[in-house]
Amino acid sequence: MGQKIHPTGFRLGITQDHRSRWFAEAKRYPELLQEDYRIRNYIATDKDLKNAGIADVRIERKADQIELEIKTARPGVVVGRGGAGIESLRAGLQKLLNDPNRQIRINVVEVARVDADAVLIGEYVAQQLERRVSFRRVVRQAIQRAQRAGVEGIKIQVSGRLNGAEIARTEYTREGKVPLHTLRADIDYHYCTAQTIYGILGIKVWVFKGEVIPGQEEVAAPSANVQPRRRQQQRRRQQFEDRSNES
Known part of the structure; x- marks a missing residue:
């Protein structure tokens, strides 16, 4: 739970x-x-x-x-x-x-990034499912568009009689990371339904847009020029060993 x-x-x-x-x-x-x-x-x-x-x-x-x-x-x-x-x-x-x-x-x-908005993604998936397009194809296209828009992670879940199956089931696809337990994570969520000839399909969309510190802008990614602390320590240790060999 x-x-x-x-x-x-x-x-x-x-x-x-x-x-x-x-x-x-x-x-x-x-x-x-x-x-x-x-x-x-x-x-x-x-x-x-x-x-x-x-x-x-x-x-x-x-x-x-x-x-x-x-x-x-x-x-x-x-x-x-x-x-x-x-x-x-x-x-x-x-x-x-x-x-x-x-x-x-x-x-x-x-809306600045249409393909990165959870509401618009959900509505797009619902429209395609109502046109009887395969749900796997629709979800894959929506995820690819979101990744091109620059999201860090996305998860799409579809529930119901998928592709007209006799027994309803739930399937989801996730790309990237979607940290639902992290409070500072900027999670855009939306739920909608699609009216198909086989019944109603439920659609849930989670979009992770990055971590945000309250009251500040999004946390910037570490620069490529800044070396990790462990690498700096290894370089210092190597320099010390070189000096000891010289003596």
Whole structure:
């Protein structure tokens, strides 16, 4: 039972940030929490944003204003021509919240490395499985793309009636290292499902992007010019032996 804990919740406040950042009175907390859920669900199911490749939605609240940060692989699809997509999304959210006067600010952020994002990798695998592509081929392609994007490790697990088998099973493929027990490890995790003609397949993706010291940037890899301590000690010992032979 060692690896059953959620990788994101395990690292909140260490290497992971909360997706919703606001403060409210105790009696209003359930209402605002439900609003956050409805906002994210609306964006995830919007037909106009189906092909936008949305990786994350961050929500902040200031007084009576809502600030949304949408991380997407295709910002042009979200923004639309002349900002029409943003205005349509804002109007839809105001209607959803039954408050046409609610101020909603929407910031669109492009995902830097699309092939290294766990959400986008999971959605890609799900789309391919729904098209009846072999799961081994899909997983291998996703891992190769992630490795080219520069990740240090990746693990993809698929569960269900794989390739239409009569008995459901679970298979996973891992490349590199994925240290789930290391708190300072930057683990990007996502779970999604694929609707196939044989039933539902569960997809889990873990992406290891390197170790992070809280409050600092990612730990830099040791330089090739810096020699390990043991090698330096061996060189000093060899120099000492040479001097003793000279004497």
